[in-house]
Amino acid sequence: MSTPSLPSDHFLHCYQFTETNHRDVYPALQTVIADSQVGKTVLITGASRGIGRGIASAFAKAGASGLVLAARNVQKLEETKAEILKINGKAKVVVVSVDTTSPEAVSVLEQAVKDAFGHVDILVNNAGIGGRGLVKDIDVNKWWSDMEVNVKGTFLVTQAYLRLLPADKRGFIGNVGSYAAEMAIPDASSYIVSKLAVHRFTELVALENPNVQVVALHPGSVMTSIVADMSDFAHFARDKVGLSGDFAVYICSERASYLNGRYASCNWDVRELEAKKDEIISKDLLKERLAGVYSTV
Template sequence: MADRDMLIKQTQFTKTYYRDVYPAIEPTSPSNSQAGKVVVVTGAGKGIGRESFVKSFAKAGAKALVIVARSSGPLEEVRQEILSISKDIIVQAVVADVRDANSVTALWETVKEKFGRADVLINNAGTLNAGTVAEEDVDEWWLDFETNIRGTFLISQGFLKLLGKESKGTILNLSSALGLATVPGLSAYSLTKLVAHKMQAFIAVENPNVVAIGMHPGLIRTDIVTGDLMPFAFDTFDLAGGTAVWLATEKAAFLNGKYVNVNWSVEELVQRKEEIVGQKKLDLVLSGEFGEQQFL
């Protein structure tokens, strides 16, 4: 029988790893409070968006949650789930397609009208289509780019414009370890996650007031995890949600522009802060020896 932690160990960056929420990332901890913040979550109608991000930020005491999905069907249920956690949270449901510029513009106009600003954006909406480069229909292959790249760009741009250059903000992009791997049949999805990671690096460099972090949510038993991955999918929704809450605090600012796996210990990441920043770890880089000096 396969070790259910095998994939976690292969991507292990900290000595300690987790598969469920733990004290350092507990959303109800005062040190992780999101009090006063307006949090926007895309793809909030189901899966990780609903079970991880929405519920954890509600537990962390956010002032308002803007829940975004392509259809209105599940949003009322999500709203009631939020209010069952805290009746003090303002919940704004918005139907929007992240791939459509007009729809995204309308979303941010609603946020501006209701709250004047947003403090945290969680780019969770995404798609995964399988097919090899040789056999996949080009339009089917490109669908992941429409949502995972175009959608992430449009939503992020709207957030940045509303935020301006003075107020502090946080963007959390739902990343994936698959963006760093070469898995046959997943070229489109993998490439979109790779590009999205580079996009957040540009956001971090171009906007000193914004912290942008890519977060691999772990292996959770959702409809996007199938087949060979199922025997290893034991991470909880609370682990992803708690990590996201922690990443939206000042403690995580040193991870700006970087990639983080929810299985890693955030306490150990903080302990290794100087190493991570100074040696540019957790960045996407080309490995090798470069420069003429090596040949002199």
């Protein structure tokens, strides 16, 4: 079953929170993140290509002094490292091959971080996967693999990060979620359910760790290798990877503290978003909630 034909801007506007939306980097966002990560160390999963590589590059531009790049493909990670060093030749960049669904592999990653930096200030859980298939047809192992990567992997790396973070230090976590978590799309149940779990997990980690700012972000509709194979979705993918990267830097800064425990889309205009911060906090917006009227009797 394929998704019904929709305008290419459908997903940009269907969950519009700011009046202005963006598909590429823009001056206001670049201004608020400039030099915001000077001296910080960052761990990024899924950093070997696509959105993850864009996020790593954005942190390098923002002045991060140390980056840990994690993914399965070492060769691709080395390519990301080379790009980062062109941007910020003074940065210390460590490459670690890891399967984020494996507790043993994540323990190796944790030790590598400890050996290189002692701890990291920022974690971006970007490693993810998306599968297709109707519930009645999809192979259980394929369906569950999406849950393993998107949920278990996010949990394991977050757990390692929290162990590494000193109790008296402020931490920042960006979890790559998706607008898809708020939709009902036939033949995408494993991806949607897993990203919905990531959104709620974000809120819970923030609740449990007052010293850690945790935000889930929609990274835009970017033409990644996964999306390229989805003929019915590919025409939506018009967002630039640089926008994803810059917004990831923003949500992992003190300036975005009003988004703690919440979800935000990289498409939303940052100035208009900040203008709504009091409303977001007072009305407890941008969190997963049931809608409807319920009897208390």
